[in-house]
Amino acid sequence: xxxxxxxLIAKEDYREIVRDCIDASPYEACGLISGYxxxxxxxxxxxxxxxxxxxxGSATSYRVSPEDQIRIMLDMENEGFExxxxxxxxxxxxxxxSLTDVEQAFYPxxxxxxxxxxDGIEVRGYHxxxxxxxxxxxxxxxxxxxxxxxxxxxxxxDPA
Numbered sequence: 001x002x003x004x005x006x007x008l009i010a011k012e013d014y015r016e017i018v019r020d021c022i023d024a025s026p027y028e029a030c031g032l033i034s035g036y037x038x039x040x041x042x043x044x045x046x047x048x049x050x051x052x053x054x055x056x057g058s059a060t061s062y063r064v065s066p067e068d069q070i071r072i073m074l075d076m077e078n079e080g081f082e083x084x085x086x087x088x089x090x091x092x093x094x095x096x097x098s099l100t101d102v103e104q105a106f107y108p109x110x111x112x113x114x115x116x117x118x119d120g121i122e123v124r125g126y127h128x129x130x131x132x133x134x135x136x137x138x139x140x141x142x143x144x145x146x147x148x149x150x151x152x153x154x155x156x157x158d159p160a
Contacts, residue, residue, distance in 0.1 A: 002041030003127050007085060007111050007153050009033075009046040014153075018123065020051045021089035021115040030054050030062040032069070033085030033113070034076040044084040044111060050075075054088075061100055062088045085125070087113035095124040102128055113153070125153050 013033075021029040031051040035044055050072040053065040064086075076083060086107060090098070095116030097105075105112060105128035116122040 001109055001129075002037075003129070004037070004042060004044045004084075004111055006039075006043040007046060007113075007125050008043060009153060013046055013049045014123070016049045016051070017087050017113065018115060018121055020049075021087075021091075021117065021121075024054065024089065025091045025117065026059050027057055028054055028059060028062040028089050028091060029115070030064050030086070030088040032064070032072050032076075032083060033087060033111075034072075034079070034081040035084035036081055037084070046084060047081060048076075048079075049087075059091050060098075083107060083110055085111040085113055087115065089115040089117060091117050093118050095122040097126055097128060105129075123153060 017031065017033075020031060023029070029051065031049060033046045034048045034050065035046040037044055050068075052068040052072065055063040055065050073083065088101075090096075093116055095114040097112065097114060101112065101114070108127070108129040111125045112128050113123060113125050116124070
């Protein structure tokens with residue numbers, strides 16, 4: 001598996017993600033992002049944002065509705081695209097993965113976008129793959145955090 005280092009996303013899609021997170025506050029928002037890979041898989045190009053229902057209805061966790069996930073994944077497949085990203089918000093936190101985020105990162109090939117809303121809007125992307133990361137976070141030794149790779153997000157008018 002090639003780890004993406006960049007995500008290209010259109011301004012309109014970026015704004016849709018931020019708007020979804022603001023609208024869902026004080027609860028966490030969540031959704032999926034479809035697209036394709038270029039540069040031998042090092043870059044993912046987002047082409048559509050799919051807001052989804054958060055079944056947890058919580059300010060500290062999210063769970064994409066299974067019905068939404070099935071509908072979205074089928075739509076991606078029918079359109080010839082793949083899952084390139086998963087986003088969610090931290091309404092009262094920073095754009096940094098929590099222990100729960102790491103433990104529930106079931107799609108290592110996806111970029112995990114986190115929208116932190118504690119002091120304004122901050123959007124960061126991560127590649128989360130290493131299961132040992134959960135233990136690092138449990139021990140609160142974030143200075144040793146080497147398994148989360150920051151992903152550069154380039155917001156463009158036309159990502160193609």
